[in-house]
Amino acid sequence: MNAYAELINARDVIVCCGTGGVGKTTTAAATAVAAARAGKRAAVVTIDPAKRLADALGIAELGNTPTEIAGPWSGTLAALMLDTKSTFDDVVRRHAHDDHQAERILSNRFYRNVSGTLSGTQDYMAVEKLSELYDSGDWDLVVVDTPPTRDALAFLEAPKLLARLLDNPIYRIVTAPSRGVFRAVNTAAQSVLRQLARVVGATVVDEAVAFFQAFEGMEDGFRDRADATLKLLGDQRTAFVLVASPRADTLMEARYFLDRIRTADLDAAAVVVNRILPSVSTSPERAKELVKSLAGTQAAGAAVALADLTRSGAEDQSRIHEITDAAPNAIVVQVPLLADDVHDLDGLTTIADLLTAD
Amino acid sequence: MDPGEFFASSRVLIVAGKGGVGKTVTAATVAAAASRCGLSVLLVEVSGRSAAAPMFGTEAQGYEEAVLVHAEGGYGEIRGRSITPDQALVEWLSGHGFQRIVKRMTKSGLLEVVATATPGIKDLLVFGRIKALEAARAADLIVVDAPAAGHALGFLRSPAGVREAARSGTIHRQAVEVLEMISDPSRCQVVLVTIPEETPINELVETSFAVEDEVGVKLGPVVVNSVLPQIDGLDRRLRWAKCSDTERLDLATAAEFRAGRTALQDEQLARLESRLPLPQIRLPQIFGTRIGPDELEHLATTMLAEIKSLEDLS
Numbered sequence: 001m002n003a004y005a006e007l008i009n010a011r012d013v014i015v016c017c018g019t020g021g022v023g024k025t026t027t028a029a030a031t032a033v034a035a036a037r038a039g040k041r042a043a044v045v046t047i048d049p050a051k052r053l054a055d056a057l058g059i060a061e062l063g064n065t066p067t068e069i070a071g072p073w074s075g076t077l078a079a080l081m082l083d084t085k086s087t088f089d090d091v092v093r094r095h096a097h098d099d100h101q102a103e104r105i106l107s108n109r110f111y112r113n114v115s116g117t118l119s120g121t122q123d124y125m126a127v128e129k130l131s132e133l134y135d136s137g138d139w140d141l142v143v144v145d146t147p148p149t150r151d152a153l154a155f156l157e158a159p160k161l162l163a164r165l166l167d168n169p170i171y172r173i174v175t176a177p178s179r180g181v182f183r184a185v186n187t188a189a190q191s192v193l194r195q196l197a198r199v200v201g202a203t204v205v206d207e208a209v210a211f212f213q214a215f216e217g218m219e220d221g222f223r224d225r226a227d228a229t230l231k232l233l234g235d236q237r238t239a240f241v242l243v244a245s246p247r248a249d250t251l252m253e254a255r256y257f258l259d260r261i262r263t264a265d266l267d268a269a270a271v272v273v274n275r276i277l278p279s280v281s282t283s284p285e286r287a288k289e290l291v292k293s294l295a296g297t298q299a300a301g302a303a304v305a306l307a308d309l310t311r312s313g314a315e316d317q318s319r320i321h322e323i324t325d326a327a328p329n330a331i332v333v334q335v336p337l338l339a340d341d342v343h344d345l346d347g348l349t350t351i352a353d354l355l356t357a358d
Numbered sequence: 359m360d361p362g363e364f365f366a367s368s369r370v371l372i373v374a375g376k377g378g379v380g381k382t383v384t385a386a387t388v389a390a391a392a393s394r395c396g397l398s399v400l401l402v403e404v405s406g407r408s409a410a411a412p413m414f415g416t417e418a419q420g421y422e423e424a425v426l427v428h429a430e431g432g433y434g435e436i437r438g439r440s441i442t443p444d445q446a447l448v449e450w451l452s453g454h455g456f457q458r459i460v461k462r463m464t465k466s467g468l469l470e471v472v473a474t475a476t477p478g479i480k481d482l483l484v485f486g487r488i489k490a491l492e493a494a495r496a497a498d499l500i501v502v503d504a505p506a507a508g509h510a511l512g513f514l515r516s517p518a519g520v521r522e523a524a525r526s527g528t529i530h531r532q533a534v535e536v537l538e539m540i541s542d543p544s545r546c547q548v549v550l551v552t553i554p555e556e557t558p559i560n561e562l563v564e565t566s567f568a569v570e571d572e573v574g575v576k577l578g579p580v581v582v583n584s585v586l587p588q589i590d591g592l593d594r595r596l597r598w599a600k601c602s603d604t605e606r607l608d609l610a611t612a613a614e615f616r617a618g619r620t621a622l623q624d625e626q627l628a629r630l631e632s633r634l635p636l637p638q639i640r641l642p643q644i645f646g647t648r649i650g651p652d653e654l655e656h657l658a659t660t661m662l663a664e665i666k667s668l669e670d671l672s
Contacts, residue, residue, distance in 0.1 A: 019377055019378060020376055020377030020378045021376065021377055021378020021379065021558070022378065050556075050557040050560070051560065052556075110474065110475055113474055113475065113476075113477045113523075114474055116477070148377055164467060164470075165467070165470065165471070165474070167467070192459065192468075195455055195456065196472065197527070198455075198527055198528070199451070199454050199455075199527050199528050199529055200472065200475065200476050200479070200524045200527050200529045201524040201525055201526040201527035201529070201530060202526065202527075203524075203525060203526075204475045204476055204523065204524050204527075205475070207475065208471060208474075208475045247378075248648050248649075249378075249382070249409065250378065277615075278611050278612075278615050280608040280611055280612065281604055281608060282604070282605050282608040286605070287608075290601060290605065290609070293600060293601075294599055294600070294601070297598075297599065297600075298591070298594040298595055298596065298598065298599065299594065299596050299598075299599035299601075299609055300591060301589045301590055301591035301592045301594065301613065302591075302592060302594070302596055302599075302609040302610070302612060302613035303609060304589050305589055305592060305609075305612040305613050305615070305616035305617075306608055306609050306612035306613075308612075308616070308645045309611075309612040309615065309616070310612075311645045312645050340556075340622065341555065341556045341557055343556075
């Protein structure tokens with residue numbers, strides 16, 4: 001059992017982070033496959049998977065609840081594709097005091113903006129889904145793919161999103177308009193609101209005010225939930241796995257990610273570097289000589305291919321060293337560049353093997 | 359077609375695409391190629407990091423404008439600057455009667471409420487700044503390196519979105535004016551970027567139809583990045599090659615790997631051609647070095663040659 005397999009075995013939650021285009025969704029799904037093969041009940045939350053992968057997982061239709069996937073494993077494997085809007089609607093219904101309050105919020109346009117487009121909402125709902133699955137007790141391991149964000153903290157701050165919005169002075173003012181002490185503050189606030197209305201339009205401001213009024217009394221529920229979730233993400237039950245590729249720009253982002261996550265006193269438990277080129281022992285300098293000495297022979301093409309490969313490979317390895325130096329405590333797994341995009345269970349099983357190979 | 363004519367055909371050129379496809383490299387290449395046609399260029403980065411400056415061999419620029427390439431020897435000047443969505447919102451509010459309280463609005467989170475109430479407002483205001491630069495004729499060509507997060511569509515859809523969300527107020531007028539700019543092909547065109555792999559190509563095809571249908575903006579040629587140059591004779595026998603046995607094994611590994619990757623790539627390029635009726639500009643994969651002025655020069659040369667070989671676009 002390699003260190004990554006041990007990590008899968010030991011943790012309850014694995015969060016796969018990283019920029020777009022590095023194989024994050026594939027890594028998350030393959031991690032869940034590895035867990036299922038180790039006899040675990042594993043669920044993976046994917047975000048915006050490539051269509052063919054979604055088809056392979058049987059989650060092509062918006063499935064906001066886990067769909068079980070049959071396969072040659074002793075455990076169970078289930079997947080779902082995060083539906084941000086309906087997850088958010090569920091959260092509102094859960095916290096609302098009655099149906100009437102829930103409906104008032106769900107039909108509000110500001111709420112629809114929050115649930116649809118507010119930056120961080122997708123992170124927030126991924127975290128909500130994660131907690132919901134964890135709390136259900138149905139799963140030994142919950143793996144979450146994350147939206148492509150630069151900032152590691154976006155994910156950690158996500159649970160506080162609504163709580164923070166509800167901590168906004170606007171909220172306190174519009175929900176307590178008539179109390180004497182606040183009257184003066186309120187007058188000032190009203191004037192700011194009027195000024196805003198001239199700029200963004202009166203409907204926009206009215207809808208926002210109505211949203212905050214509709215939330216009255218729900219803020220404690222959201223805050224408690226956020227606290228519990230942050231505790232889950234922050235302790236030993238959860239592992240953050242940084243997914244990267246050896247390209248210069250993604251590794252720059254990876255280093256930025258590590259810096260940011262440390263400001264929250266957390267660290268990446270593992271770094272998965274995808275798209276590793278085949279390794280050869282010929283040096284880039286020697287390969288260059290071969291291009292010259294083999295020019296005009298049968299091997300001329302192969303020599304050019306080798307020169308290109310060694311140049312890229314040497315650069316890749318030096319970049320990978322940079323990232324492993326930046327994360328000295330993390331498990332590092334290198335996954336070779338495969339011949340094709342992974343879009344079926346066989347492909348995921350291959351990646352699962354590579355992730356957990358000794 | 360003539361590259362000079364191509365770059366002069368619209369005053370703003372937006373380089374868009376999903377993260378990880380080399381959008382910044384492409385934007386820098388467009389800037390370098392246009393400069394070689396004698397045009398002055400302003401390269402605008404929206405992501406908040408100055409990723410393009412090192413490609414020109416200069417220090418990273420901040421929010422202020424900086425010269426990346428001086429005008430000489432027939433080359434047009436290239437200046438770079440950054441306009442971030444957050445800053446665009448703060449500046450815009452400052453200019454609209456909130457200058458005294460905008461700091462407090464940021465701290466108290468009210469700014470976030472404004473942004474949430476009007477989705478797309480920040481992106482729209484970035485467009486607003488670009489429109490102002492265009493109106494002031496800041497350069498012959500303004501190249502915009504669009505934001506990377508998620509789909510390229512969010513950024514391009516923002517003006518229409520804000521026009522619908524805010525039915526009145528100054529922001530509504532701003533949205534209308536920006537829409538006028540981006541739907542006028544003589545003022546604005548969008549170049550979409552991809553790499554020759556399955557998922558990025560699928561996303562590119564979806565995005566391009568949506569951009570034309572929903573945003574009504576003119577699409578220029580598609581840029582395909584990181585295209586492996588063809589190597590002939592990868593399948594030949596290596597038995598007689600004059601080198602050590604280990605090297606012979608390495609040659610075989612490299613040839614097999616390259617042949618496999620090239621075959622996959624050709625399949626994807628053909629698929630792109632059949633699914634998307636837009637001309638392609640193919641830029642070569644750069645092996646093993648960070649992209650600096652030499653690599654950028656090479657990419658710009660390729661881009662100019664590729665544009666020259668395109669049929670006239672109308």
